[in-house]
Amino acid sequence: MVKMKIISWNIRGIRKKEKSRAVATMVRNYKPGILLIQETKLEKCSQAIRRRIGGSILNSWTVVPAVGSAGGLMVLWNDKDFEVTNSHLSSRFIAVFGSFKNSCDKCVIINVYGPSIDAEKEDFFRELLNFVTAQTVSVCIGGDFNVYFDPTEKIGMSQNWFSIAILRNFLNHTNLIDLPMVGGRFTWCNNREASTWVRLDRFLISGDFLISFPNVLQSLLPRSLSDHNPVCLEEKTVDWGPKPFRFFNYLLEEKGKFNGISESIADLELKINNLEFKAQAGDLCQQDWGHLLQFRSDLWRLYRIEESIWFQKSRAKWIKDGDRNTRFFHLTALNRSRRNEITSLKINGSEVVDPQSIKLHIAAFFKESYSSMSTLGVEDLSLEFAMLSEFQSLKLEEQFTEQEYGKR
Template sequence: MLGLVETKKEMVTKYDVVRIWKSDSAGWEFVNSTGASRGLLLIWDETVFKLTNCYKGDRWMCVEGVVVKDNFHCVICLVYGPHMRTEKSSVWEELSYITGLCQVPFCYLGDFNEILHLEERKGATSLSASAEDFRTWINDMELIDLPLNDRKYTWFRGQSCSHINRSLVSLGWLEAYPETCLKGGPRGLSDHCPLIMEDNTKFAGPRPFRSLDLWFTHEGFLRMVNEEWKELGNIQFLEKMKALSVPIRRWHKQHFGDMTERIKRFEE
């Protein structure tokens, strides 16, 4: 499932969804923008998630349904938190009502426009009243704030940095998917970095091999591949490809280092 916050679109069409999803088998729901601000969009594979209900507010959207493979009934809610304390309190109250209405495991994700701890905002010396309200709401709802271990901040503007994008899940969610984890994606042109939530038990298995465009800009790459390929001799092709990944990883580390760590440092 893909959630987009602040789409700035007053209308979302099937054409828009297919362009993003690259398939016409997607289901979607949206909350229209107000002029060129706000806007929410959720897209999912209809063979994976079956929608039963949808609830919408000005700054949130909840889709209730079933994860087909596990017959898991749940609600996924995309949130774009307001800036003012009174408006935030109204949103938390609305979400509390929807949670009580559905009575199934919940996942809230999005831009909450609020921090929970001092270290989540660069240079912060105290928590605001609205941050205290947010912490109280999370505790009252018995939600788990999934830790984001691979980066400190999720929003950047000039010298300002904050961790305001997050995923909150209920205990029922973690009972079904105990290995749920959160990581940050590359920031790109946005001042927010995307968040990727996945269940490690669902993605267990051999790590896929990836080729990087930057390899082919290095004058020694193809020569190294050619030499390593010859040294592997006449073994079965798939085994040869698998064996080739070892010297490629070694060569990559020697010439480029840990790219994920370097990107994270540049972003920070």
């Protein structure tokens, strides 16, 4: 199955062969389905440029030429991964409409290059806001916004509170999601001795896009010849091994052995379907009719349980208890999962991303903490604690053995 992968890169001029070769190498190494390039600095873009940087991987493209030696946008894509139906070109952004081959959901991918001059930023974000809010499909925006969201996204020089306010206002009005960045905090550096680091490049996605690709991950790639890092948006799952048991409220009301919710729903729907076929043929007896009514009632109950699980996962209270909005619960739970996800750990000054290594370091940390003798021991307190008698211990052991035998 083809997975969604988009890479955005402000290359700061692609005319030089060294720069175009750097882009071509990145395309060969990471094989994106869509590539968003900012600051091409090309007034004219030829097929030779497309072939040089896209090779056989990215076989289609659209461009916005630079004005003189300033700006310039390019979007390249693989027809086997992404089917484009339409496009919209502006001086500061390119929007391509279509759908990924592994998803039937339509979307728009927007490549942006925000102005660096504060006086021009309001007009740019107003134009982009009007375009985004007019869309009826899921939205994914990537590129160099030339603004940042939070003071922690910049070190060196003074904070630009105007830029922060502009991006925050844009996100408030569009409800787009700013995904966490894996592999680093900043995407641009001024390459001076007293360096300034800022996160100017990012992807922003709509809730519908996140629902279509719930395993989407945003990560930083090596900077290469540009002063900007490429940013990769990829549908990627990390194998953390078996999931730990999680207790849900509905388990308190269930009696006996209970299968997974999804499996039980699928099993009931199949049984209902078979009985309905018998009813259509006139072969349904009174006992079957009773089973059908019971199965339908059980199916409603299971769907209510499934909704309560998502409600518990989302940790959100809806306006009205009787109101049911499964899409809201799904999106809230996905957002919470994104915020809480551990993608890397810094251990002894080195960043560790391998799941097995992370689990081993975490286990070693807590093992050392719990085996430490730095705290006051129970013996040092000189207190008398009640203890189980030998008879009580034997009775507990017998009960435990009976329960285990009963489960088998």
